[in-house]
Amino acid sequence: MNVSILDTTPDTDLRQSSTGSPVRLRGVTKTFGSQTVLHGIDLDIPAGQFVAIVGRSGCGKSTLLRLLAGLDRPTAGTIEIHGLSTGWRDRVRLMFQEPRLLPWQRVAPNVEVGLSHAEAGADRRRQAFEALGQVGLSGREKEWPAILSGGQKQRVALARALVSHPRILAFDEPLGALDALTRIEMQALIEQVWEDKGFTAIVVTHDVSEAVALADRILLLDAGRVAMDVMVDLPRPRRHGDPVAAAIEGQILDRLLGR
C-alpha cells in the first residue's frame, strides 16, 4: 500500500517552527592518516538553499557531509552554522543512504529517535505521528520496519529526520538504493517538505540528473576541492527532460568525465 504523497497536508505550525540556517565553511581540511580528503574548502550556503554536491566516488563528498552532520571533526578550518562554531549539532539532521531504522522498534518509536535530545513525554508520540503524516505514512505507526518496502522505510527515516524540525537536513545519497519510480516519488516528497519547512538542504548524490531536478545550486567536488559551483535557476516543480536542465546536466557531466 502506497499513500500518495499529494495527500499529505503540511502543518502550518511546523512551517513556522523550522526555517533554515546558513552554513559557512572556512579552510575546511580533513585528512585520514597521510591522505588528504578535503583541501581547505571555503563555502557559503545561504539559509534555506537546496544544495547538491556531486562528484566521483572518493572525491570527499560524503566526508564533507559527515563533517556538516557533526559525525566527524575537520582536521583544520571552521564550520559555522547559524553563526555558531560549536553546539549546532542538534540543528542538523543526517539522512543516510540506508534507512537505518531500529528493527526491534515499531514505526512510531523509530521516528521518536529523532527527538532523543528532548525529554520524553506524550508530546513525542504526537510529533512522531505528525511527521509520519507529512511523509504519507499515516496509519502505519504500529508496523514493524521489516514489513515495509524500501521506499516506505526511507520515508520513515525522512520522518525521523524531520520530527525535530532541523534547520539543516543533510542527505547522503538517500535514494541510491531505491527503484526508479520510487526514486521519482521520493524526490518529489523531499522537494515538497523542503518547500513547506524551509530548511537548508544539502544532498550528496552521484546522480547528476537528480541534482539538477532538485537543487538550487550544484557543487562539483573533485579531489577534495570545489571544482564547479553552478546555480540552477529553474522554476519548480521541474519536469524531467527540460532542455535547460539537460544543458546544465551535460555541462556538469562533461566536467566529471573530463571531456
Add this chain to the structure above:
Amino acid sequence: MPSRSEIDEKPEGTHTMSRALPWIVPLAILLLWQAASQFGVLADQIMPAPTAVAEAFWRVTRSGELLRDIEISTWRAFAGFAVGGGIGFALGMLNGLSQLSEKLTDSTLQMVRNIPHLALIPLVILWFGIGEEAKLFLVALGVFFPIYVNTLHGVRSVDRQLLEMGRAYGMSERAIFWRVVFPGALPSIFVGLRYGLGIMWLTLIVAETISASSGIGFMAMNAREFMMVDVVVVSILIYAALGKLADSVARLLERTCLAWNPVYAEL
C-alpha cells in the same frame, strides 16, 4: 468429476495424516517394548515394561518423593543458572562495551573455557564436600561460558550503522545501550540462554548422580542400589521432561522478545 465434499475433505485428511506421521515410530517402539517385556524377551532387570514404569511413576508421585526431588533439583538448577548466567551476561556485556575490560579478562576466560567443567568434580568435592555448594558451583561454571561467549558475540555484532545513527541523532550513551546495543545483542543472548539451559541439566544430572543425598539423581542412584530399574527409568524420563520444559519456556520467551524479527515471527 469429483464432488465438492471430496475436494474439501482431501486437504483436511492430508493435514491430519502429516500431524500423526511423526508419532508412528515412537508409538511402534513403545508397543514393541511392551510386547518384548510381556513375552519375556526383555528381562525386567534390564528394562521394565512401559506399564511397570508408569506404575513406578504413580508410586513415587503418590508418596511425595518425586515432587520433593523435582523441587530440590529444579532449585539447584536455576540457582546455579542464575549465578553463572548472571555473571556471564554481565561480563559479556562489559567486555563487549569496554576494550580495556576485554583486553584484561577475555583471553584468561577463553583459557579457562577449555577446561571441561565436569573434570573439576574431584576437586570440587574436595573443596565443598557433597553439599549444595558443590552442585551450585558446577552448574554455575557450566552455564557461565555459553552465556558469556554469546553475549559478547551479540554485543560485538550490533550493526555499526545503527550505532552511528544513534550518535548522529543525539542519543545518550544510556539510550544507545537500551535501544540499540541490548536489543541488537538479544538474538545471540537467547542462543546462549538455550545452550546454557542444556548444560545446566546435564551438569546437574552428573553432579547429582555422583554425589547427592536428595534430588532426582539421588532418587535414581538410590533406586539402583535396590535394583528398582523402573524408578531409574522414571528418573531419566523426568530429567528429559524438565529439559524439554525449560527449552520450551526459553523458546516462548524468544518468540515474544524477538517478535520484530520476521525469522521468529514465522515460527
